[in-house]
Amino acid sequence: MILADYLRRIGYSGSLAPSIETLRGVHRAHLMAIPYENLDIHLGRRLELEPARMFAKIVYQRRGGWCYEMNGLLAWALRELGFNVRFLAGAVNRHLLGDEALKNHLLIRVDLDQPYLADVGFGDGFLEPLPLQPGTYRQKFLEFRLTQEGEWWTLHNHPQGGATGFDFTLEPRELGDFAARCHEQQTSPSSGFVQTTICQRFTEDGIVTLRGAVQRTITESGALERIIETEAGYAECLAREFGLELGGLGSLWNRVWERHLAWLNRSRLVE
Numbered sequence: 001m002i003l004a005d006y007l008r009r010i011g012y013s014g015s016l017a018p019s020i021e022t023l024r025g026v027h028r029a030h031l032m033a034i035p036y037e038n039l040d041i042h043l044g045r046r047l048e049l050e051p052a053r054m055f056a057k058i059v060y061q062r063r064g065g066w067c068y069e070m071n072g073l074l075a076w077a078l079r080e081l082g083f084n085v086r087f088l089a090g091a092v093n094r095h096l097l098g099d100e101a102l103k104n105h106l107l108i109r110v111d112l113d114q115p116y117l118a119d120v121g122f123g124d125g126f127l128e129p130l131p132l133q134p135g136t137y138r139q140k141f142l143e144f145r146l147t148q149e150g151e152w153w154t155l156h157n158h159p160q161g162g163a164t165g166f167d168f169t170l171e172p173r174e175l176g177d178f179a180a181r182c183h184e185q186q187t188s189p190s191s192g193f194v195q196t197t198i199c200q201r202f203t204e205d206g207i208v209t210l211r212g213a214v215q216r217t218i219t220e221s222g223a224l225e226r227i228i229e230t231e232a233g234y235a236e237c238l239a240r241e242f243g244l245e246l247g248g249l250g251s252l253w254n255r256v257w258e259r260h261l262a263w264l265n266r267s268r269l270v271e
Contacts, residue, residue, distance in 0.1 A: 001055045003080045006073070009033065009059045018082035020112055024128045026081075027118055030074055035064035035201040035242040036123040038193050041186045042252055049175050049182055051076050062243065064199070067106045067121030068182050072175055074120050075108050084111040087173040090155075090166040103181040105166050106173075117146070117155070123200040124161050124207045124218075132170075141206075141220040160218050162200070162209065197256055199242045208241045213260040215241070227260075 007013070012029040015022050040047055040063075047069065054069045055076070065073070067090075075085045090105030091097075097104075108118040115132040119125055127139050130146060132153075137144045145156040157165040185191045199210040206219035213228045215237055228234050231253040238244040246252075 001052060001076065003077060005059050006055070006077050009062070016081055018112070020116070020129075022081065023078070023083065023110055023112070023116065023118065026077065027074070027120060027129050028127055030070075030120045031127055031202045032204075033243075034058060034070065034120070035199050035244065036066065036070060036121065037064035037197075037199040037242065037244065038066050038186075039197055039199070039244070039246070039252070041193055042197050042255065043246075047182065047186055049179055051175075064201075064242065064244065065121075066193070067119075068175075068178055070121035071106050071108050071119060074118065075175075078108070078110060078118075085109070086111075087175060087177075088168050088170065089173050089177070090168040092163055092166040094167045101167075103173075103178050104185060105168075106175075106178055107166075107168060109170065109172075119155075122157075122163075122166070123198070124209065125155070125157055127202055130155075160223055162198075162211070196259070197252075199238065199244070201242050210237055210241065212263070213256050229257075 010026070010029040010033040012026055014025045047066070049068055049072065051072060054065065054073050057063045058065055058069065058073055075087065078085045086109045088107050088109050089103045090107050091101035092105050094101040106121060109132065110116045110118050110129065116129040117132050118129045126137070126144050130137050130144065134146050134148050142158040144158060147154045147156065151169050152167050153169065154167050155165045157163060185193050188194060196212055201208055206217065209216045214225055215228060216223055216225045228237055231249060234253050234256065235249050238246065
């Protein structure tokens with residue numbers, strides 16, 4: 001695990017001092033360069049909470065990852081740079097799942113002149129760290145809110161986000177605390193990560209998402225969608241939009257397209 005290789009992977013060449021400027025720069029560069037993606041789950045590959053494996057996959061194999069991998073890697077890099085970093089446990093859809101949602105998301109607290117919330121593992125969340133203070137924060141054309149009620153904080157995602165946000169507390173966590181939830185989310189038939197392939201990445205103009213066979217691009221002008229209808233088109237989209245060149249996508253594409261057709265059939269029945 002070599003810091004210079006990680007910085008090269010994200011294309012960051014700015015200051016390395018443990019400052020808010022560096023934190024913002026690294027956070028933004030990570031999200032611009034590395035896609036959020038869960039394709040390994042659908043390729044039958046186990047995702048482990050081992051920093052060296054996360055590093056090799058994302059940096060050397062030039063892949064993306066989900067929250068445990070993306071924020072696990074960022075936390076390692078920030079610590080190498082001298083930042084004071086703690087893991088926090090998030091809960092996406094806690095209003096529906098209750099305690100079952102706890103630890104289904106991992107995020108980072110970074111303490112500088114004040115505490116900041118860092119998160120490169122939510123897919124289409126905030127592009128730069130947020131002060132850990134209740135308030136409304138605007139980044140480009142996207143607006144986020146942080147609220148607090150007792151020990152629980154809530155990150156309210158921008159209105160066009162794939163998820164509405166997540167709840168979290170400030171209790172410090174270790175990476176190993178997420179092992180059981182990490183296993184469950186990549187193996188349980190009821191897990192959204194098992195049910196659907198997802199890729200997301202920030203661009204200069206907004207955010208691009210590939211959920212199943214549907215590509216969605218969000219810019220200041222609004223959202224545009226298109227359906228990917230062939231294996232070649234799917235491979236081309238992964239390469240062009242997310243920098244992912246996996247090869248041998250036949251069986252994966254077949255499952256993606258079958259699920260898309262099943263979703264269309266269900267939608268027609270509802271109509």
